[in-house]
Amino acid sequence: xxxxxxxxxxxxxxxxxxxxxxxxxxxxxxxxxxxxxxxxxxxxxxxxxxxxxxxxxxxxxxxxxxxxxxxxxxxxxxxxxxxxxxxxxxxxxxxxxxxxxxxxxxxxxxxxxxxxxxxxxxxxxxxxxxxxxxxxxxxxxxxxxxxxxxxxxxxxxxxxxxxxxxxxxxxxxxxxxxxxxxxxxxxxxxxxxxxxxxxxxxxxxxxxxxxxxxxxxxxxxxxxxxxxxxxxxxxxxxxxxxxxxxxxxxxxxxxxxxxxxxxxxxxxxxxxxxxxxxxxxxxxxxxxxxxxxxxxxxxxxxxxxxxxxxxxxxxxxxxxxxxxxxxxxxxxxxxxxxxxxxxxxxxxxxxxxxxxxxxxxxxxxxxxxxxxxxxxxxxxxxxxxxxxxxxxxxxxxxxxxxxxxxxxxxxxxxxxxxxxxxxxxxxxxxxxxxxxxxxxxxxxx
Amino acid sequence: xxxxxxxxxxxxxxxxxxxxxxxxxxxxxxxxxxxxxxxxxxxxxxxxxxxxxxxxxxxxxxxxxxxxxxxxxxxxxxxxxxxxxxxxxxxxxxxxxxxxxxxxxxxxxxxxxxxxxxxxxxxxxxxxxxxxxxxxxxxxxxxxxxxxxxxxxxxxxxxxxxxxxxxxxxxxxxxxxxxxxxxxxxxxxxxxxxxxxxxxxxxxxxxxxxxxxxxxxxxxxxxxxxxxxxxxxxxxxxxxxxxxxxxxxxxxxxxxxxxxxxxxxxxxxxxxxxxxxxxxxxxxxxxxxxxxxxxxxxxxxxxxxxxxxxxxxxxxxxxxxxxxxxxxxxxxxxxxxxxxxxxxxxxxxxxxxxxxxxxxxxxxxxxxxxxxxxxxxxxxxxxxxxxxxxxxxxxxxxxxxxxxxxxxxxxxxxxxxxxxxxxxxxxxxxxxxxxxxxxxxxxxxxxxxxxxxxxxxxxxxxxxxxxxx
Numbered sequence: 001x002x003x004x005x006x007x008x009x010x011x012x013x014x015x016x017x018x019x020x021x022x023x024x025x026x027x028x029x030x031x032x033x034x035x036x037x038x039x040x041x042x043x044x045x046x047x048x049x050x051x052x053x054x055x056x057x058x059x060x061x062x063x064x065x066x067x068x069x070x071x072x073x074x075x076x077x078x079x080x081x082x083x084x085x086x087x088x089x090x091x092x093x094x095x096x097x098x099x100x101x102x103x104x105x106x107x108x109x110x111x112x113x114x115x116x117x118x119x120x121x122x123x124x125x126x127x128x129x130x131x132x133x134x135x136x137x138x139x140x141x142x143x144x145x146x147x148x149x150x151x152x153x154x155x156x157x158x159x160x161x162x163x164x165x166x167x168x169x170x171x172x173x174x175x176x177x178x179x180x181x182x183x184x185x186x187x188x189x190x191x192x193x194x195x196x197x198x199x200x201x202x203x204x205x206x207x208x209x210x211x212x213x214x215x216x217x218x219x220x221x222x223x224x225x226x227x228x229x230x231x232x233x234x235x236x237x238x239x240x241x242x243x244x245x246x247x248x249x250x251x252x253x254x255x256x257x258x259x260x261x262x263x264x265x266x267x268x269x270x271x272x273x274x275x276x277x278x279x280x281x282x283x284x285x286x287x288x289x290x291x292x293x294x295x296x297x298x299x300x301x302x303x304x305x306x307x308x309x310x311x312x313x314x315x316x317x318x319x320x321x322x323x324x325x326x327x328x329x330x331x332x333x334x335x336x337x338x339x340x341x342x343x344x345x346x347x348x349x350x351x352x353x354x355x356x357x358x359x360x361x362x363x364x365x366x367x368x369x370x371x372x373x374x375x376x377x378x379x380x381x382x383x384x385x386x387x388x389x390x391x392x393x394x395x396x397x398x399x400x401x402x403x404x405x406x407x408x409x410x411x412x413x414x415x416x417x418x419x420x421x422x423x424x425x426x427x428x429x430x431x432x433x434x435x436x437x438x439x440x441x442x443x444x445x
Numbered sequence: 446x447x448x449x450x451x452x453x454x455x456x457x458x459x460x461x462x463x464x465x466x467x468x469x470x471x472x473x474x475x476x477x478x479x480x481x482x483x484x485x486x487x488x489x490x491x492x493x494x495x496x497x498x499x500x501x502x503x504x505x506x507x508x509x510x511x512x513x514x515x516x517x518x519x520x521x522x523x524x525x526x527x528x529x530x531x532x533x534x535x536x537x538x539x540x541x542x543x544x545x546x547x548x549x550x551x552x553x554x555x556x557x558x559x560x561x562x563x564x565x566x567x568x569x570x571x572x573x574x575x576x577x578x579x580x581x582x583x584x585x586x587x588x589x590x591x592x593x594x595x596x597x598x599x600x601x602x603x604x605x606x607x608x609x610x611x612x613x614x615x616x617x618x619x620x621x622x623x624x625x626x627x628x629x630x631x632x633x634x635x636x637x638x639x640x641x642x643x644x645x646x647x648x649x650x651x652x653x654x655x656x657x658x659x660x661x662x663x664x665x666x667x668x669x670x671x672x673x674x675x676x677x678x679x680x681x682x683x684x685x686x687x688x689x690x691x692x693x694x695x696x697x698x699x700x701x702x703x704x705x706x707x708x709x710x711x712x713x714x715x716x717x718x719x720x721x722x723x724x725x726x727x728x729x730x731x732x733x734x735x736x737x738x739x740x741x742x743x744x745x746x747x748x749x750x751x752x753x754x755x756x757x758x759x760x761x762x763x764x765x766x767x768x769x770x771x772x773x774x775x776x777x778x779x780x781x782x783x784x785x786x787x788x789x790x791x792x793x794x795x796x797x798x799x800x801x802x803x804x805x806x807x808x809x810x811x812x813x814x815x816x817x818x819x820x821x822x823x824x825x826x827x828x829x830x831x832x833x834x835x836x837x838x839x840x841x842x843x844x845x846x847x848x849x850x851x852x853x854x855x856x857x858x859x860x861x862x863x864x865x866x867x868x869x870x871x872x873x874x875x876x877x878x879x880x881x882x883x884x885x886x887x888x889x890x891x892x893x894x895x896x897x898x899x900x901x902x903x904x905x906x907x908x909x910x911x912x913x914x
Contacts, residue, residue: 038510041879044795044824045807047859050831053838066509095839104852105788106880278842308842397835419838429835 149177
């Protein structure tokens, strides 16, 4: 399956996709938002704020909703997290702000922080408001951000807000990275992701799309720019390394998700097997169900307790009708003629050893692999002075600075694949540190 | 079972819960439904010369998502023809002979006019009369309502006119829009009143529409001050009721009014000496049905306390309301936080630091610091530490499947510590704490005998110099 991007398609939701992937958490109406915001206790040094990787001042933005100071509320969010709109939709809040809410100890549901954040951000976008500049005018210093995913965008926005010239290089046609191409559409539509990024473009950030940065490209960037931020994320998904795993109906989960989000796929028929049990596997499995698959099975070699998907994602998938085959290992793919027919599997024991005689055939017409992505080693290793640790870029946590003082990095290529909000936090920390460094460097002249 | 029958200034009522003179007592059909719902009495919406009302008439104050914490009206007295009101009163007294029907009266300040309306109301069969000397808007511009109730001489004079004619008990309704409510209560007594009711509504502008810049309630782009009532005014009403109840110059039965919404509010008015209570706003919000809980709730409380009639506890709290100079300066209490109940919101901490005496600290983990305030971490420094801490989303695959910690255990660093040597016992922390009984104010024996300010300044001869020369 070939994946391509059509900017026009992604800026507007395809009607079939819109119908099949409605908002999982519909937005608040105004009065409901105010009522919910009033429930917030306004904790001091709030645990929700501490739990948020970008440390959004949650009680502050919530209390501004109660007084209907909605632009101030959104500004509070944006001051900490420039992708506050997409984070309000994609964050696993159960393990972040809402999980930390003191209401859990007060016999009450936690405050619906994410939906309140979305309410404030939606109102900000509907009002046609722009991002605030922290420095009026321009300052010396050229910055390149490699990749246009959340980490790079946060870094670029921070630096642009501080008056620096930033250029973002992106191999695809559209910015946003996984925010645009890889998030389940019922959480975040591609168009909502793009709308948020338009505000960053408005700051004067230059985007160069369709530019695949290879080691040679990196050398050119190195000559042209003062500082470089690496926010390239992870590379290709691990393929299915079993017999028949190279069949054309064995697709990567992120490719599958991007394809339906671009409405390249609007229908899935027959039976589907999803290999892996992480959050991406769940997103792909749910999508296959919604696109009309007859049956979707998640095939996972471990037990339920060791699956890496969040609990709430697992619960959601069950509601969508996804089947889970625990302690199951694929052995080979069998196709009849050109058509994929069966995934042969075996049950495994607790040590992941195949149990002989437990082999069985899982009829399927499409196999989606979601067993992790590999790092972009060749590119990362070509960045001079930048060191890697287990395939991840080694950085100083507080600044995102690599061993090469002109190179900074953040997001999945540093943290191994966390959430959008972690990438934003990385990017913002790096942007702040890079601005400080440029300020100091140019002050000397 | 407690006996709720009361005799208030000679007016018998099956229970002390009356509807105040207001929209809920506008017509006979309403009053009958109110009696069916359980209300003991009704003070009819003020009758007198027929008026024309405006649209709109009401506005309110919402608070933190709750509607009508405070309520305001610019409605005048009854806008129905007098003869219809009188006919309906007569009809209701026939159908509900046991319930109290009181006519609220307001006419121009002429002896003949008052004599006439008193006769008309009493001929219709009312059990008592309430003189509306309190209406703060509209009618006062025409020399009636609070224009009378703000001048002791007028109050005494008109009460006297009414008493010349009246055969039923006369209640004077007091306006709070005056610096000392006792002055008017005394005037009413001198005029021969049998009782007072307090308080009427408070002059108010509830708010302004920030889009149109029009004050509320909007009458074709303009507004006027109205009368404020509802739960927000209860503390003001209680204070005024106490002032009148404790005043030897007034010493009349009191019908309590002002923000009464539950049996608990009613019990408080009884404890400060009221013989009946009058209710309006909560009925305008939820309907007559709320009286059921008022009766049942008060009954339950009385049973628990061993009271069998309202008289058993009426005025019982009055001796405990005193002047500041009689309070014991040697009484010491401190705040104690029940760790097992603390949810870690730390509202007590910030309230104590910014709004009180800086004696609650967040040093349970780092170790207690004793000494002056400068030695402690400040709210800003505590928040700065949090902001500087790098937090990440816990990902099972990357973090070794460590599921989120127990959500229902408050981390020790979020449980504040009270420095009892510094605590002044002000109550603020216990007031802001959202959890019932989490912060208790506990008495700490000082070993010192009771001593009031009056006693201290008398015995030690260290009286402060008088404020004004």
